Amino acid sequence: MLDANLKQQLSQYLAMLREPIELVASLGQDAKSAETRELLTTIAGLSDKVTATFDGDDARKPSFIIRRASDAGAWVRFAGVPLGHEFTSLVLALLWAGGHPPKVSDEVLAQIRGLEGSFDFEMYFSLSCHNCPDVVQALTLIALNNPHVTVTLIEGGAFQDEVEARGVMAVPAVFLNGEMWASGKMSAEEILAKLDTGADARAAAKLAGKDPFEVLVIGGGPAGASAAIYTARKGFSTGLAAERFGGQVQDTMGIENFISVPYTEGPKLAAALEQHVKEYEIDVMNLARAEQLIPAKELGGYHEVVFTNGASLKARSLILTTGARWRNLGVPGEAEYRTKGVAYCPHCDGPLFKGKRVAVIGGGNSGVEAAIDLANIVGHVTLIEFDPKLRADQVLQDKLRSMSNVEIIVSAQTTEVTGDGEKVNGLSYKNRETGGEKHIELEGVFVQIGLVPNTEWLKNSGLALSPRGEIMVDEKGATNLPGVFAAGDATTVPYKQIIIAMGEGSKAALSAFDYLIRNEAPAEIAQAA
Incomplete structure (x- = not known):
C-alpha cells in the first residue's frame, strides 16, 4: 500500500514520537478493511512506539482510533483509508498523539483545552478534496487536546450509503452532535470561534489595544502578502488584517502559470506566502473581517477600519486587497440546493x-x-x-x-x-x-x-467603485482617497491572475511608501499646530 519512499518518510516522522501511541481498528471482511489492516500493520512496524490492535467494535468498518497510550480519553477516529490528500493528516495525527508539538500558538492550544461542554464531531471528506485536509487537521488537533471533544473523520467514498442517507453532497461537511454544523474550508481558529462564545469579544479587545500602523493591509491573498512584505522591508510598521489568510488561492487546485514554478497547488502557495510574511515584523490578524472604512479627515491623518467584531484599527495608509469570490448564478434553486447538489x-x-x-x-x-x-x-x-x-x-x-x-x-x-x-x-x-x-x-x-469583488463594505465610504463594484485605481494603485491604495482582484486592474495580483500588491506598497514619506504623520501635524 505504501511504496518504499512513503515508508521511508513515515519512518522518519515516527522517529519524532515522544511517547507511545495506540491504533485500534474495527474491521470487516471487505477489501477496504484489508487495506486498513495492511496500513496499520505497516505503521506499527516502523516504530516501537506504535502498537496496532484489531479488536475494535465500532459500527463503521473499516475505521481506526489513534490515541495516546497514556491517555485513552483523547482520540481521533478515521473511517476509511486516509491516503491521497489526507496522508499528511494521518501523519500529523500520529505525531500529535505521540506528543510532538503542533505548529500553533500557545494561545490557540489554551483555547482548545479551555473549551467547556461535550462536542461529538463527524466530518466527511473525499481523498481528492484539497480543502478537506485543513478541516481534518483542525478537528484532529482539537480532539487530541481536549478529551471532551470526539472526532470521527469519514472518507465519503468508503461509506457511500451513509453519505447518501445523510444528504452529504459537498465536502468538507461537518456534523456536530448529529446535526449538520458547517461546510467548507475552516481552520482551527475558525472552528474555535464558532464553539467558544467568548472568542469574538477577546479578539475585539486584542485589536482595540493596538497602536496605529503606518501601513495597514486589508486582505491576505497574494496581493496582500506582497504589499505587506514590501512595506515592511521599507521599515514601516505594517499590519495585515484578513478574514482568511491566503484568500481564494486556498480554494485553487492546480496552478501552472506562476512563472518559474511549473506546477503548484493553492494551499501550498498560500502556506509559502504565510511563511514569507512571517519572515518580517508584520502584525498578522486573521479572522478579521472588515465592515467599514472611515477615511482620514486631513491629509496625512489616520484612516480607520472597523471590523465585524466591533473593534477598529487605524493607519496612516491603507492598502485594500480584499480579492474576489466565486460569482453565483442568482437563479431560483441555487441557494436552496447549495451543498445539496x-x-x-x-x-x-x-x-x-x-x-x-x-x-x-x-x-x-x-x-x-x-x-x-x-x-x-x-x-x-x-x-x-x-x-x-x-x-x-x-x-x-x-x-x-x-x-x-x-x-x-x-x-x-x-x-x-x-x-x-x-x-x-x-x-x-x-x-x-x-x-x-x-x-x-x-x-x-x-x-x-467568474468572480465578484469583495467590496460591499466600501460602498458608503467615499471610495470610488466601478459599476461592477471594483475599486477604481490609477497606474500606481492609488484610489480617489489620499493615502488609500488597492491591488488585486478587487480592483479595476484587468486579468485576475495570481502573478498579476502579486505585482500590483508590490506596486501599491511602493506607492504607499512614496505617499508616507511626502506627508507628515499625525503627531507632526499636531506639533506644527
Whole structure:
C-alpha cells in the first residue's frame, strides 16, 4: 500500500514520537478493511512506539482510533483509508498523539483545552478534496487536546450509503452532535470561534489595544502578502488584517502559470506566502473581517477600519486587497440546493457524484477545466455556456470535445435549478437564439462563471467603485482617497491572475511608501499646530 519512499518518510516522522501511541481498528471482511489492516500493520512496524490492535467494535468498518497510550480519553477516529490528500493528516495525527508539538500558538492550544461542554464531531471528506485536509487537521488537533471533544473523520467514498442517507453532497461537511454544523474550508481558529462564545469579544479587545500602523493591509491573498512584505522591508510598521489568510488561492487546485514554478497547488502557495510574511515584523490578524472604512479627515491623518467584531484599527495608509469570490448564478434553486447538489469546487465534490449526471455552468477556462475533470469521474457532463461559443483556451476545448460523455450547449441561459426538496434533480435553461426553454435531468450543478469583488463594505465610504463594484485605481494603485491604495482582484486592474495580483500588491506598497514619506504623520501635524 505504501511504496518504499512513503515508508521511508513515515519512518522518519515516527522517529519524532515522544511517547507511545495506540491504533485500534474495527474491521470487516471487505477489501477496504484489508487495506486498513495492511496500513496499520505497516505503521506499527516502523516504530516501537506504535502498537496496532484489531479488536475494535465500532459500527463503521473499516475505521481506526489513534490515541495516546497514556491517555485513552483523547482520540481521533478515521473511517476509511486516509491516503491521497489526507496522508499528511494521518501523519500529523500520529505525531500529535505521540506528543510532538503542533505548529500553533500557545494561545490557540489554551483555547482548545479551555473549551467547556461535550462536542461529538463527524466530518466527511473525499481523498481528492484539497480543502478537506485543513478541516481534518483542525478537528484532529482539537480532539487530541481536549478529551471532551470526539472526532470521527469519514472518507465519503468508503461509506457511500451513509453519505447518501445523510444528504452529504459537498465536502468538507461537518456534523456536530448529529446535526449538520458547517461546510467548507475552516481552520482551527475558525472552528474555535464558532464553539467558544467568548472568542469574538477577546479578539475585539486584542485589536482595540493596538497602536496605529503606518501601513495597514486589508486582505491576505497574494496581493496582500506582497504589499505587506514590501512595506515592511521599507521599515514601516505594517499590519495585515484578513478574514482568511491566503484568500481564494486556498480554494485553487492546480496552478501552472506562476512563472518559474511549473506546477503548484493553492494551499501550498498560500502556506509559502504565510511563511514569507512571517519572515518580517508584520502584525498578522486573521479572522478579521472588515465592515467599514472611515477615511482620514486631513491629509496625512489616520484612516480607520472597523471590523465585524466591533473593534477598529487605524493607519496612516491603507492598502485594500480584499480579492474576489466565486460569482453565483442568482437563479431560483441555487441557494436552496447549495451543498445539496449545487457545488463550486469540482476537485472537492466531484467524487461524490461518481457515475451520476452533472452540469457545469460556464465556458471559460475554469468551466471547461471543471468539465474535463468531472468527465473522468461522473457518468455524464453537460457544459452550459451563455455566449454563442466557448471562451476557454483552444487546447482545453479540444480536450473537452474529445471526451465521449460530454455534451456542450451554447447560447443557453440557466433559469432555474430544480430539486425534490432534499437534493438537486435537474436544471432549466432558455435557448437565447430561439427563446425555447428546456429542462435537463441531473444530480449535480457545478457553477464556474467568474468572480465578484469583495467590496460591499466600501460602498458608503467615499471610495470610488466601478459599476461592477471594483475599486477604481490609477497606474500606481492609488484610489480617489489620499493615502488609500488597492491591488488585486478587487480592483479595476484587468486579468485576475495570481502573478498579476502579486505585482500590483508590490506596486501599491511602493506607492504607499512614496505617499508616507511626502506627508507628515499625525503627531507632526499636531506639533506644527
